[in-house]
Amino acid sequence: MSTFVEKLGSIDRRIIFIVMALAVILPLAFRMSLPIKIGEGPSKDMYDAVEALPNGSTVLLSFDYDPSTMPELQPMAIAMAQQLMTKDIKIVSLALWPMGVSLGNEALISVSDSLGKEEYLDWVNLGYKTGGGVLIVRMGSDIKSVFPVDYDGNSVDEMPIMDNINKLSDFDMIISLSAGDPGIPSWVMMAGDRYDIPIGGGCTAVSAPQFYPYLGTGQLVGLLGGLKGAADYETMVRVGVEDAPAGTATPGMAAQSVAHLVIMLFIILGNISYLAGKKKKRGAK
Amino acid sequence: MNWTVIGIWLGALLSLSLYSFLYKDNPFYKFAEHLFVGMSAGYWVIYNIKNVLIPNWWNNLVPAEGGMQPIWLIPGALAFFMLLRIVPKLSSLSRMSLSLIVGTGAGLSMTAMLQTNALAQVNGTIIALGQGGGLLSWISNIIIVTGVVCGLVYFFFSKAHTGVVGGAANVGITVLMVAFGASFGYTVMARISLLIGQTQFLLFEWLPTMGINL
Numbered sequence: 460m461s462t463f464v465e466k467l468g469s470i471d472r473r474i475i476f477i478v479m480a481l482a483v484i485l486p487l488a489f490r491m492s493l494p495i496k497i498g499e500g501p502s503k504d505m506y507d508a509v510e511a512l513p514n515g516s517t518v519l520l521s522f523d524y525d526p527s528t529m530p531e532l533q534p535m536a537i538a539m540a541q542q543l544m545t546k547d548i549k550i551v552s553l554a555l556w557p558m559g560v561s562l563g564n565e566a567l568i569s570v571s572d573s574l575g576k577e578e579y580l581d582w583v584n585l586g587y588k589t590g591g592g593v594l595i596v597r598m599g600s601d602i603k604s605v606f607p608v609d610y611d612g613n614s615v616d617e618m619p620i621m622d623n624i625n626k627l628s629d630f631d632m633i634i635s636l637s638a639g640d641p642g643i644p645s646w647v648m649m650a651g652d653r654y655d656i657p658i659g660g661g662c663t664a665v666s667a668p669q670f671y672p673y674l675g676t677g678q679l680v681g682l683l684g685g686l687k688g689a690a691d692y693e694t695m696v697r698v699g700v701e702d703a704p705a706g707t708a709t710p711g712m713a714a715q716s717v718a719h720l721v722i723m724l725f726i727i728l729g730n731i732s733y734l735a736g737k738k739k740k741r742g743a744k
Numbered sequence: 745m746n747w748t749v750i751g752i753w754l755g756a757l758l759s760l761s762l763y764s765f766l767y768k769d770n771p772f773y774k775f776a777e778h779l780f781v782g783m784s785a786g787y788w789v790i791y792n793i794k795n796v797l798i799p800n801w802w803n804n805l806v807p808a809e810g811g812m813q814p815i816w817l818i819p820g821a822l823a824f825f826m827l828l829r830i831v832p833k834l835s836s837l838s839r840m841s842l843s844l845i846v847g848t849g850a851g852l853s854m855t856a857m858l859q860t861n862a863l864a865q866v867n868g869t870i871i872a873l874g875q876g877g878g879l880l881s882w883i884s885n886i887i888i889v890t891g892v893v894c895g896l897v898y899f900f901f902s903k904a905h906t907g908v909v910g911g912a913a914n915v916g917i918t919v920l921m922v923a924f925g926a927s928f929g930y931t932v933m934a935r936i937s938l939l940i941g942q943t944q945f946l947l948f949e950w951l952p953t954m955g956i957n958l
Contacts (some may be wrong), residue, residue, distance in 0.1 A: 530941020
């Protein structure tokens, strides 16, 4: 007859789903908050790299994601736009993913409106073009031939923000918020290494381990990895800013932590049950 | 009629239909899945016609200022050849377009890939052990160098994995397992993040439409 410990190894998966759902819903519903400590690391490096840019610099912000990765990357986009615009850094944005255009626009408009920034003077969204790496190579020699008009169809020649921007090397930094390829790898390969432009980025947690080697070699100046990276950035950007809008990543991290604890608990229980079953079999022999 | 509320309700009901699969397969899940596949395909077709084909090709072929640029018929023909894959007798024409894509892609990325993902990474591994200063940097640098060398030894199959080589290969596979574990941990975090994002939508956007404010 199976003992309670052995039965733990064969819990109905639907019970596990319910426990996981509660582990996520309850911390969010009760607005549970856990402190986010920012230490040395890729998120801090990214923040410091942007902070080190002089006011009036121009940054290329590439929205290389779609709604399926919004929970992780959209908070990064908002926090990033917040920091750049607060520092009076001009943002020229584009998207290597089609749906990134509207998501980027959403982030830029919300931050721009809250800080009283002006489109075409402080920021512009050039829109989406297909091509990935090939597109980046072409932008290396002439951006305006690749993007003659912006997302709304207005000529880039008539925009003050584009006055001194003709090629990629005119940017002080390129930041890619990337859910895959094309994204950070394409920017590092076709822009960073080729034109020696500092590249920073944010990515989904799934792809973060793939990009960490770029940090060690200096090919990336900083990296925000998943919801944790987004929460780190939200926290750093909000420090010292009065009435800073609340992000979605920071409250999400409390639920994330509880969910991780539950997963660890289930892994431990599963292993205890497995070992108990193994011991019983040995005893029977 | 408030279209935002209708959108939120549609999003919420479809989300719940999809999550219902966790209990067991059911018609609500099937409906949401098929709707998603169909909508995605339709959306992508229209999006690509409007945002890729028209601005990048049609507007160049027939510019607004008048006249026709026949040179743009060439990419048009190559694109059309790709569609001929569905006609068995003419499907070989699509190889011309494919060869152009593969050739351009390979030519552009070959040197860049080698530089970015091989040479720069090798360069990043050749580090002075004391680089960075402090005991932790020493330990970290030793782990990087040992991990890379032993990892490479594991994939060296011209010598039997016995003795010193076997020991190094074992260290290599251990390092690989640690890397896979870290990668899996990140994957779990990503999936939970998606659940959190959708839960935030249901709790803070959908429930308030019914007057429930948490």
